[in-house]
Amino acid sequence: xxxxxxxxxxxxxRSRQGLDHKHVGSLHAADARMAMENARDVYTRRxxxxxxxxVESKNIHASNPDEAAQFYDPAEDKAYRHxxxxxxPDDIEHM
Amino acid sequence: MTNEEIFEKKxxxxxxxxxxDWMPEAYRKTLIRQISQHAHSEVVGMLPEANWITRAPTLRxxxxxxxxxxxxxxxxxxxxxxxxxxxxxxxxxxxxxxxGKAKYSSIFNYPTLSWADMGTIGWLVDGAAILNQVxxxxxxxxPYARAMVRVxxxxxxxxxxxxxxxxxxxxxxxxQKAMAQDAINRWWWPTLMMFGPRDAESGxxxxxxxxxxxxxxxxxxxxxxxxxxVPQAQFLGLTIPDEKLKWNADKNGxxxxxxxxxxxxxxxxxxxxxxxxxxxxxxxxxxxxxxVREAAAAYAEKRAKREKIGASA
Ligand SMILES: [Fe+2]
Ligand SMILES: [Fe+2]
Numbered sequence: 107x108x109x110x111x112x113x114x115x116x117x118x119x120r121s122r123q124g125l126d127h128k129h130v131g132s133l134h135a136a137d138a139r140m141a142m143e144n145a146r147d148v149y150t151r152r153x154x155x156x157x158x159x160x161v162e163s164k165n166i167h168a169s170n171p172d173e174a175a176q177f178y179d180p181a182e183d184k185a186y187r188h189x190x191x192x193x194x195p196d197d198i199e200h201m
Numbered sequence: 202m203t204n205e206e207i208f209e210k211k212x213x214x215x216x217x218x219x220x221x222d223w224m225p226e227a228y229r230k231t232l233i234r235q236i237s238q239h240a241h242s243e244v245v246g247m248l249p250e251a252n253w254i255t256r257a258p259t260l261r262x263x264x265x266x267x268x269x270x271x272x273x274x275x276x277x278x279x280x281x282x283x284x285x286x287x288x289x290x291x292x293x294x295x296x297x298x299x300x301g302k303a304k305y306s307s308i309f310n311y312p313t314l315s316w317a318d319m320g321t322i323g324w325l326v327d328g329a330a331i332l333n334q335v336x337x338x339x340x341x342x343x344p345y346a347r348a349m350v351r352v353x354x355x356x357x358x359x360x361x362x363x364x365x366x367x368x369x370x371x372x373x374x375x376x377q378k379a380m381a382q383d384a385i386n387r388w389w390w391p392t393l394m395m396f397g398p399r400d401a402e403s404g405x406x407x408x409x410x411x412x413x414x415x416x417x418x419x420x421x422x423x424x425x426x427x428x429x430x431v432p433q434a435q436f437l438g439l440t441i442p443d444e445k446l447k448w449n450a451d452k453n454g455x456x457x458x459x460x461x462x463x464x465x466x467x468x469x470x471x472x473x474x475x476x477x478x479x480x481x482x483x484x485x486x487x488x489x490x491x492x493v494r495e496a497a498a499a500y501a502e503k504r505a506k507r508e509k510i511g512a513s514a
Contacts, residue, residue, distance in 0.1 A: 130351075151271065
């Protein structure tokens, strides 16, 4: 019946100047230009974006949630990277 | 902790499950079934309304209806996209729809006979869909929840435009008002069926509630819908075709008659008034689009080749 799917693309949209591009979903398209046009039609019908990125999904390398514990371990015991770690005397302002 | 325990704890703590997280096979299967059925409903749902695009009474109504139908296509795409994160290929889901193996909402197997049906669908059917969909914005599976947030943002215009059509008809001539009443007479009961079988007969409800895929049972949502719609029908001056409909102060809600469950199961099993017609229309559209898909694939291939030659030169 139907042929194989076209490649899968992930869509990222900047909703306003000054903001980051944010992942909004995915779509199938034969090539980048079609992915871009489909992204416009599927994800920005109400002016939700001023800029679109499309990335073929196979090019995204994701971290593995099963290894999250070891992977993020280096940051776990470093409370001193946060301002709340330090005592500031009550009399001191603007710090 | 075992994988199972980690999963259960996330559900308890309202931590969303994401695509690469471990999940029980039954959770994955339930979601694939629910999300794909939901996507198919959006797609097939375009057909009864598309039927009226060329016959909309004014340009304003036509532009609105076009925009609504286009939104429903978009909803289908958001949902297929969420479904694919669970490992189900889109082409397979679409094949299942085209072959008649997959299910979609029974409401779209009823015919749209008059312009008032466009009003009734927007007002009642999209109204029911919204009640179903709002709690799904907090469903436990992340991609599904995010897709639903997007969908819900768009739905409220659908319901309002439907209500506006109904209001114009109800404030119009006697014939127009009769047309509106006829539409609600035909659509009221099928709309109540949209919430699915009674809780006692809904095999999937218990697990879905436990896994927080669903937040309310079918009967709870049906009750909410009736309570929400009665005042709106009264405002329009329309009669809801249910002799048992009566305010019940004790439960602070309406009592209402029982859905014709034989009819419901008949439609679900493929014997509704339009099941055959809908599937034929989907298949025809898919087949007629084949040359576009082939041309796009050929063009992409040609361009990729040209870029390769360009790069090596
Ligand atoms: Fe929709
Ligand atoms: Fe809708």
